Amino acid sequence: MLKPQRIGIDLGTANTIVFIDGQGIVYKEPSVVAKNIHTGEMLAVGKEAFEMLGRTPGSIVASRPMKEGVIADYETTVVMIKYFIKKASKYAIQKPYVMICVPSGITEVEKRAVIDAARSAGAKETFLIEEPFAAAIGAGLPVHAPTGSMVVDIGGGTTDVATISLGGIVDSRVSYAGGDRMDEAIIHQIRRDYSLTIGDRTAEIIKMTIGSADIDEASRYGSMEVRGRNMVSGLPKTVTIQAIDIARAIQSVIEDIITSIKQVLEETPPEISADVINHGIIVTGGGSLLRDLASVISKEVLVPVIIANDPLECVVLGTGESLKNIDVLKRSYRNEAR
Known part of the structure; x- marks a missing residue:
């Protein structure tokens, strides 16, 4: 049968x-x-x-x-x-x-x-x-072993942070600071600074092309031309956007993600925390592809941060x-x- x-x-x-x-x-x-x-x-x-x-x-x-x-x-x-x-x-x-x-x-x-x-x-x-x-399993972490693991899954709508041990979630937090919030921040910044209206798809392209989680490093990624609608005249308009402006626009979203990670680490039992320090934090999801994200998180939480292989599919x-x-x-x- x-x-x-x-x-x-x-x-x-x-x-x-x-x-x-x-x-x-x-x-x-x-x-x-x-x-x-x-x-x-x-x-x-x-x-x-x-x-x-x-x-x-x-x-x-x-x-x-x-x-x-x-x-x-x-x-x-x-x-x-x-x-x-x-x-x-x-x-x-x-x-x-x-x-x-x-x-x-x-x-x-x-x-x-x-x-x-x-x-x-x-x-x-x-x-x-x-x-x-699921992300931890897909990233190859030993979720059923008596050892602690930590995963940060940054999706479009949410960021899910969890510590895992012995086949279960020990502690977790869900933040609405995901890729969509970054796109919204970019749209708002460009509207405010350039009087230019752009759509969600254009914001995502900007994020993927010159976006960075690190303001200090963003200038390395240069600039790009963006087309949208002039808010004053209503006519099509092209402007040049700097990567550092995009990094500044999404900083509040990055900070929210880091806050969720800190909250989970603060409530995680000491033995699991020690395991996380030894093995590092695994980051998955589309948001993990943002430039310099791993280094920014690691600098803030003082724990090694590793982007998973195939983060979009974990x-x-x-x-x-x-x-x-x-x-x-x-x-x-x-x-x-x-």
């Missing part, structure tokens, strides 16, 4: 990555849905919808149904999950088992919303795994590894899965 397919989903604010047990990562697309606001018809999901961001007529809205790591628009999230499940299991006969990553600090109501959305989207049963734990890889234990989860957490 054929067993149901096992699918792991990193349901991120910015991107969704899908893992199939036995196949690995099969899809990675933006967490964006486009719909007609008059008819309610869903027009596009993922890459196709992302291309519409900021370019749609008045009757069409392209938006992200996830905000700060949790569901902001339930019906649209169901459509998005259904799209990814259907795409991943198009040749499957039975409904699949689905494991979805969630931030460590979400409420029971928010967890239930994710479970219900996945079941409405066609999952046979749905299981949840906390993002920092969470979904850890989820994929956890799919192997789904039979144990069914016995232990069946009441939560339902």
Whole structure:
């Protein structure tokens, strides 16, 4: 008898990555849905919808149904999950088992919303795994060993900080200081300094091109031309943005991330703290790719900081590894899965 397919989903604010047990990562697309606001018809999901961001007529809205790591628009999230499940299991006969990553600090109501959305989207049963734990597994940390590890997962909507030992999270914090907050800070800075309005996509490109977590080092990354709309005349305008201005713009977000790390370290038992000092802090997620981030964090918390291999995929890889234990989860957490 054929067993149901096992699918792991990193349901991120910015991107969704899908893992199939036995196949690995099969899809990675933006967490964006486009719909007609008059008819309610869903027009596009993922890459196709992302291309519409900021370019749609008045009757069409392209938006992200996830905000700060949790569901902001339930019906649209169901459509998005259904799209990814259907795409991943198009040749499957039975409904699949689905494991979805969630931030460590979400409420029971928010967890239930994710479970219900996945079941409405066609999952046979749905299981949840906390993002920092999944990230630690995906980064190759010894999560089940009697030794402490610390992981910082910087996503689009949230930064999840956790210490882990013996197969569980010892202490954790969730901050809303993620990549989206950095983009918002860049948009605000350019509006204020240059009277130029830019969109989210342009802000992200700026961050990726000349962004740095270190103001002192930012000047090394030069400048770039940015196109937007002049707030005074309403006409298109091109300005040259300096990297140091971008570093200053996102400093408050970097400081919030560092504050969360310090809070977790302060509440972590001494033995685990000693392990963290010995092994270092592992940073995952798209935000970890920001230039000079590791050195800035290390300087502030006085602990070695290491950017994980494949930081964008650590969470979904850890989820994929956890799919192997789904039979144990069914016995232990069946009441939560339902």
